[in-house]
Amino acid sequence: MFLLALIRQYFPFSPETILIKYIHKLTSFAYPYVHIKFPEYTGERMKRSEAYAAIEAYLSAACSQRAHKLKADLGNDSTKPILSMDGHEEVTDEFDGTTFWWSSNTSIRQTQALSLYPDQEEKRSYRLTFHKSNRQLVLDSYLSHVLKEGREVGIRNRRRKLYCNNPSSNWGGYKSKVWNHVVFEHPSCFDTLAMDPEKKREIMKDLDAFRKAKDYYDRIGKAWKRGYLLYGPPGTGKSSMIAAMANFLDYDVYDLELTTVKNNVELRKLFIETTSKSIIVIEDIDCSLDLTGKRKQKSKKEEDKSEEKKNLPPGPEEKEESKVTLSGLLNFIDGLWSACGGERLIVFTTNHKEKLDPALIRRGRMDKHIEMSYCCFDAFKVLAKNYLDIDSHPLFDAIRDLMEEVKITPADVAENLMLWSMDEDAGSCLENLIQAMNKAKEEEASKKAQASTEENVEGEEEEKSGAQEEGASKRAQASTDEAVEAEEKSGAKVDEASKQTVCNGG
Ligand SMILES: Nc1ncnc2c1ncn2[C@@H]1O[C@H](COP(=O)(O)OP(=O)(O)OP(=O)(O)O)[C@@H](O)[C@H]1O
Numbered sequence: 001m002f003l004l005a006l007i008r009q010y011f012p013f014s015p016e017t018i019l020i021k022y023i024h025k026l027t028s029f030a031y032p033y034v035h036i037k038f039p040e041y042t043g044e045r046m047k048r049s050e051a052y053a054a055i056e057a058y059l060s061a062a063c064s065q066r067a068h069k070l071k072a073d074l075g076n077d078s079t080k081p082i083l084s085m086d087g088h089e090e091v092t093d094e095f096d097g098t099t100f101w102w103s104s105n106t107s108i109r110q111t112q113a114l115s116l117y118p119d120q121e122e123k124r125s126y127r128l129t130f131h132k133s134n135r136q137l138v139l140d141s142y143l144s145h146v147l148k149e150g151r152e153v154g155i156r157n158r159r160r161k162l163y164c165n166n167p168s169s170n171w172g173g174y175k176s177k178v179w180n181h182v183v184f185e186h187p188s189c190f191d192t193l194a195m196d197p198e199k200k201r202e203i204m205k206d207l208d209a210f211r212k213a214k215d216y217y218d219r220i221g222k223a224w225k226r227g228y229l230l231y232g233p234p235g236t237g238k239s240s241m242i243a244a245m246a247n248f249l250d251y252d253v254y255d256l257e258l259t260t261v262k263n264n265v266e267l268r269k270l271f272i273e274t275t276s277k278s279i280i281v282i283e284d285i286d287c288s289l290d291l292t293g294k295r296k297q298k299s300k301k302e303e304d305k306s307e308e309k310k311n312l313p314p315g316p317e318e319k320e321e322s323k324v325t326l327s328g329l330l331n332f333i334d335g336l337w338s339a340c341g342g343e344r345l346i347v348f349t350t351n352h353k354e355k356l357d358p359a360l361i362r363r364g365r366m367d368k369h370i371e372m373s374y375c376c377f378d379a380f381k382v383l384a385k386n387y388l389d390i391d392s393h394p395l396f397d398a399i400r401d402l403m404e405e406v407k408i409t410p411a412d413v414a415e416n417l418m419l420w421s422m423d424e425d426a427g428s429c430l431e432n433l434i435q436a437m438n439k440a441k442e443e444e445a446s447k448k449a450q451a452s453t454e455e456n457v458e459g460e461e462e463e464k465s466g467a468q469e470e471g472a473s474k475r476a477q478a479s480t481d482e483a484v485e486a487e488e489k490s491g492a493k494v495d496e497a498s499k500q501t502v503c504n505g506g
């Protein structure tokens with residue numbers, strides 16, 4: 001024992017460790033190269049490594065010239081494929097007069113899950129090899145050059161994505177995804193968006209300033225994000241505006257369906273998994289959840305129903321209710337986590353701004369409130385240009401006059417301007433629109449007339465019931481007076497009698 005302790009004191013490393021160390025020294029003498037491995041998935045949550053993606057993009061140019069085995073995918077320009085190295089392929093790269101070797105490696109990993117069809121997953125990585133004398137060059141400048149260039153190429157090549165959140169029941173497992181995506185291909189842009197031109201210019205200026213404001217946000221100590229609230233009646237272009245924003249900024253879109261998010265923890269997870277240069281959208285926020293802060297008092301009927309439900313086993317169609325709270329959502333927008341990544345827009349849409357909790361939409365959270373409203377003449381001209389390719393027409397004056405009187409949504413205008421058949425032309429479309437507006441005008445007038453008739457009837461009824469009440473109260477008053485009088489009379493009689501009694505007694 002004593003001998004062992006003595007050996008440990010003077011030789012703290014195990015003999016194998018010492019042996020490995022010397023083998024390393026020997027091999028590094030004979031093989032003076034250093035390797036760095038960049039695996040595709042890292043961390044506990046197996047998130048796709050940004051470094052891997054950047055290297056892949058960086059090497060795409062070099063590998064298209066030199067590699068023998070390549071992989072292809074569609075990029076931003078869907079006519080030109082983006083190439084990357086296939087497994088076990090090598091390319092060289094020159095930087096600062098030095099040569100670097102890159103190789104791509106793939107290994108097969110059997111998944112642990114018990115299944116009839118055991119799954120195989122590819123583990124991919126890139127390996128950088130360089131001479132040990134260039135270690136400092138790699139650490140000081142080469143790697144940052146690769147990552148910076150790669151990110152830029154990646155952004156140029158990427159096809160923008162439209163994400164929607166996966167229900168959390170599908171989250172478990174290796175490489176599990178909390179967001180699903182498709183390629184974002186919405187054609188809406190600010191040129192095709194029909195709205196007040198001044199307002200449109202202001203929004204575009206605001207977005208442009210945001211995109212360039214990284215240093216400004218750093219200086220003022222704010223997370224680089226901005227909130228937009230789009231409100232207005234259905235069919236006024238709120239969703240079209242979001243698509244136009246995404247196309248203008250070249251951002252991805254995360255369409256968050258709040259009702260499938262079970263609680264605030266899930267909401268935070270979803271947020272962490274979003275990337276920068278993106279718009280996070282919650283549509284119809286007033287309908288998504290009961291986000292009034294203090295939850296509404298349940299009616300007696302609702303309470304009875306939920307009591308009944310508690311006693312029954314849950315049916316297959318019954319979905320678990322979301323427990324996301326207002327404070328969870330506020331945290332999502334501007335809590336500590338909201339600063340991760342940066343360069344994000346958060347957009348809420350609603351048809352009823354007045355229903356939203358003021359805390360949710362106060363400036364600082366929703367920095368810009370944009371009203372999307374009924375179609376004005378300027379907005380109509382944009383639609384006429386888009387749909388009919390005309391800047392003017394003799395019917396424009398009639399349309400201008402009608403638009404001052406009638407509320408019509410851009411969606412309704414657009415519907416009338418669609419050329420459905422060959423025998424339709426701009427004139428017939430404009431006539432259709434005029435007809436639709438005249439009809440709407442008549443409907444509005446008849447509604448008004450109906451409302452005023454109802455008001456009159458109500459007024460008359462009120463008057464009648466008022467008169468009846470007055471009569472009744474007069475009659476009641478009269479009978480009370482009579483009763484009082486009778487009482488007074490009988491009181492007087494009693495007084496008289498008592499007086500007499502007193503007199504008699506006296
Ligand atoms: N301002 C607009 N400019 C151009 N097109 C518009 C505009 N508003 C509506 N449209 C047309 O009407 C359709 C519906 O518009 P959109 O979905 O953007 O309305 P919305 O305000 O999001 O409605 P909702 O409140 O029902 O979600 C669009 O596909 C587009 O063709």
Ligand SMILES: [Mg+2]
Nearest residue numbers: 238239283349
């Ligand atoms: Mg919409």
